[in-house]
Amino acid sequence: GAVVSQHPSWVICKSGTSVKIECRSLDFQATTMFWYRQFPKQSLMLMATSNEGSKATYEQGVEKDKFLINHASLTLSTLTVTSAHPEDSSFYICSAPGLVDDEQFFGPGTRLTVL
Amino acid sequence: AQSVTQLDSQVPVFEEAPVELRCNYSSSVSVYLFWYVQYPNQGLQLLLKYLSGSTLVESINGFEAEFNKSQTSFHLRKPSVHISDTAEYFCAVSDRGHGNQFYFGTGTSLTVIP
Numbered sequence: 306g307a308v309v310s311q312h313p314s315w316v317i318c319k320s321g322t323s324v325k326i327e328c329r330s331l332d333f334q335a336t337t338m339f340w341y342r343q344f345p346k347q348s349l350m351l352m353a354t355s356n357e358g359s360k361a362t363y364e365q366g367v368e369k370d371k372f373l374i375n376h377a378s379l380t381l382s383t384l385t386v387t388s389a390h391p392e393d394s395s396f397y398i399c400s401a402p403g404l405v406d407d408e409q410f411f412g413p414g415t416r417l418t419v420l
Numbered sequence: 421a422q423s424v425t426q427l428d429s430q431v432p433v434f435e436e437a438p439v440e441l442r443c444n445y446s447s448s449v450s451v452y453l454f455w456y457v458q459y460p461n462q463g464l465q466l467l468l469k470y471l472s473g474s475t476l477v478e479s480i481n482g483f484e485a486e487f488n489k490s491q492t493s494f495h496l497r498k499p500s501v502h503i504s505d506t507a508e509y510f511c512a513v514s515d516r517g518h519g520n521q522f523y524f525g526t527g528t529s530l531t532v533i534p
Contacts, residue, residue: 311463339521348510348526349464398463400522409514409522411456413463 307333309401311412318389319420326384326415328355328399334379335401339409340372343396355382355399389419422447422513426525433501434533441496441528443485443511453494454512454522455485464510470494481505506532 308331318324328338336357341349353374354362361374371393373385386393396416400409423446433439445451452471456464468479475487485496494511511525 346527346529348524351521354521396461400464408454408466408469409512411464414461416461 307331307401307403307410309399309410309412311397311399311415313415314413315416315418317418317420320390321388323385323387324389324417326386326397326399326417328382328384328401328412330380330401330410333401333404335382336379337402338376338382339400340374340382340384341398341400343398343414345396349398352384357382386417389417391419393417394419422451422515422523424511424513424523424525426509426511426528428528429526430529430531432531432533435503436500438499439497439501439505439530441509441511441530443494443496443525445492445494445511445513445523447492447513447515449515452514453485453487454514455479455483455494455496456510456512458508458510458527460507467496467509501530501532503532503534506530 310329312327338355340352342352343349351364352367355374355376357376363369376382396414398414400411425444427442454469455467457467458464468477470477470487478484483498485494509528512522514522
């Protein structure tokens with residue numbers, strides 16, 4: 306099946322710094338990618354829909370200026386957490402839809418810890 | 421928008437015993453249904469899916485789920501669990517149509533006891 310990768314797999318940063326997370330579709334093109342956040346022992350919450358060549362669509366309650374999304378190519382979407390704070394510590398997961406059957410292919414996730 | 425309910429947040433079960441993880445969804449429109457498994461500090465892995473056809477779908481590792489339209493349910497079952505089945509299980513629903521977003525349940529933590 307299709308493969309989605311994320312980089313880095315984990316990152317620790319100081320409060321106030323910015324962190325960039327990459328999501329790549331390795332063997333297929335994705336005009337749309339989705340970014341999720343998962344807190345411990347909770348479900349995945351959709352943050353935003355990343356659209357290649359246009360602005361991302363954010364879910365209600367998600368700060369656009371804090372979580373910057375750039376979908377610059379058909380295989381890469383990036384999520385930048387700006388001025389990260391400890392409450393931003395979470396597991397961030399991206400996904401991309403397949404060509405058929407509405408299946409989503411999920412990346413392995415990025416564990417962000419803000420000290 | 422869809423609403424997905426997983427009634428059981430934690431399910432402990434002894435090894436080799438049967439298990440059922442429940443999932444109900446809200447909408448009556450045509451949907452695709454999925455079960456994903458997540459091991460600690462890992463992403464989601466597709467376990468099985470229902471798109472159309474036979475209402476009973478199976479995975480390669482012994483899990484099965486049955487789509488029940490009248491009850492809007494998609495419960496996951498396994499007749500005999502193994503220690504390696506210990507993980508978090510998520511039910512997900514997608515409105516039919518390419519690229520539509522998924523709606524996830526809150527997850528069920530399955531713990532298999534030796």
